[in-house]
Amino acid sequence: MTVSGALTRQRRVVLITGASSGIGKACAEFLQGQGYRVYGTSRRAPRAVVETPEGEGYPQGCPLIPLDVTSDESVERGVATVLAREGRLDVVVNNAGFGLAGAVEETTVDEAREQFDTNFFGTLRLCRAVLPTMRQQGGGYILNVSSIAGLIGIPFQALYSASKFAVEGFTEALRLEVAPHGIRVVLVEPGDFRTGFTASRHLARAAHSPAYADRQAKALGVMERDETHGATPESVARLVHRIIRKGSPRLRYAVGPASEKVALALKRLAPSRLFEWGIASYYRVR
Numbered sequence: 001m002t003v004s005g006a007l008t009r010q011r012r013v014v015l016i017t018g019a020s021s022g023i024g025k026a027c028a029e030f031l032q033g034q035g036y037r038v039y040g041t042s043r044r045a046p047r048a049v050v051e052t053p054e055g056e057g058y059p060q061g062c063p064l065i066p067l068d069v070t071s072d073e074s075v076e077r078g079v080a081t082v083l084a085r086e087g088r089l090d091v092v093v094n095n096a097g098f099g100l101a102g103a104v105e106e107t108t109v110d111e112a113r114e115q116f117d118t119n120f121f122g123t124l125r126l127c128r129a130v131l132p133t134m135r136q137q138g139g140g141y142i143l144n145v146s147s148i149a150g151l152i153g154i155p156f157q158a159l160y161s162a163s164k165f166a167v168e169g170f171t172e173a174l175r176l177e178v179a180p181h182g183i184r185v186v187l188v189e190p191g192d193f194r195t196g197f198t199a200s201r202h203l204a205r206a207a208h209s210p211a212y213a214d215r216q217a218k219a220l221g222v223m224e225r226d227e228t229h230g231a232t233p234e235s236v237a238r239l240v241h242r243i244i245r246k247g248s249p250r251l252r253y254a255v256g257p258a259s260e261k262v263a264l265a266l267k268r269l270a271p272s273r274l275f276e277w278g279i280a281s282y283y284r285v286r
């Protein structure tokens with residue numbers, strides 16, 4: 001029996017990292033409302049997972065378990081908690097992440113490591129922790145939340161872009177490795193959404209020199225304007241729901257304002273110098 005066929009007959013178990021806020025929280029609440037058994041994670045969740053009555057909890061109706069994606073031990077414990085309670089895990093949404101801004105020259109290697117530890121190695125840790133179970137079950141869905149910045153290098157967010165480019169390449173390859181085991185691995189590529197992301201953005205500690213300050217401030221101003229004027233993330237949640245009902249989902253799903261989908265199409269189709277000029281002009285760094 002295929003995994004999709006089997007899973008439609010029972011309550012599917014979903015684990016979403018970074019569900020205390022923004023996209024993860026919207027996904028948790030939406031899928032919970034659609035009848036899935038959803039576990040969200042947060043670094044700040046209380047240690048004891050209490051049985052959350054229907055309609056209560058935060059996100060609404062979901063147990064929120066403590067999990068820090070930068071810790072092997074925390075990820076293993078979090079996944080074990082879900083498996084001990086449910087005996088299976090059907091969908092994982094690797095969503096936890098944050099943004100690091102600042103010129104490359106003014107970003108330390110330690111700051112870059114922190115960025116990768118959450119956005120890339122966090123995704124790797126979760127995948128490694130859930131793949132044995134999904135293989136034994138004969139299937140599952142892994143959705144890796146990338147970004148439009150995982151397809152287009154964004155000035156003064158080079159390390160954030162690099163971490164999401166890494167998620168893109170990793171996901172493309174993993175998808176091929178695990179397809180014969182019935183595991184579907186998919187990229188979700190949001191454009192700008194209004195979430196906690198803007199307030200949580202880290203700025204490289206040394207990012208203040210006059211060499212970059214003016215252009216960095218302009219680029220960050222554009223990013224923050226686009227994020228704070230973006231839509232709330234329910235459309236990402238609806239997309240995630242559509243993906244996990246597909247027997248054969250595509251590798252990539254972009255979601256966000258039409259202008260960002262146009263930018264992705266232009267990157268594929270326009271001459272590269274013209275595209276680069278467009279990005280530099282848009283972020284006011286020329």
Ligand SMILES: NC(=O)c1ccc[n+]([C@@H]2O[C@H](COP(=O)([O-])OP(=O)(O)OC[C@H]3O[C@@H](n4cnc5c(N)ncnc54)[C@H](OP(=O)(O)O)[C@@H]3O)[C@@H](O)[C@H]2O)c1
Nearest residue numbers: 018020021022023042043069096097147192193195196197
């Ligand atoms: N908003 C956008 O415009 C946008 C665009 C493209 C892509 N994205 C991506 O979407 C994802 C979600 O971002 P968001 O916009 O929803 O931002 P958000 O509102 O700031 O939410 C980020 C979530 O990640 C969690 N998190 C951060 N570091 C973590 C860690 N080390 N371990 C576990 N959880 C961690 C936070 O939980 P705790 O702090 O409670 O642990 C929080 O729930 C990120 O991967 C981001 O790169 C966002």
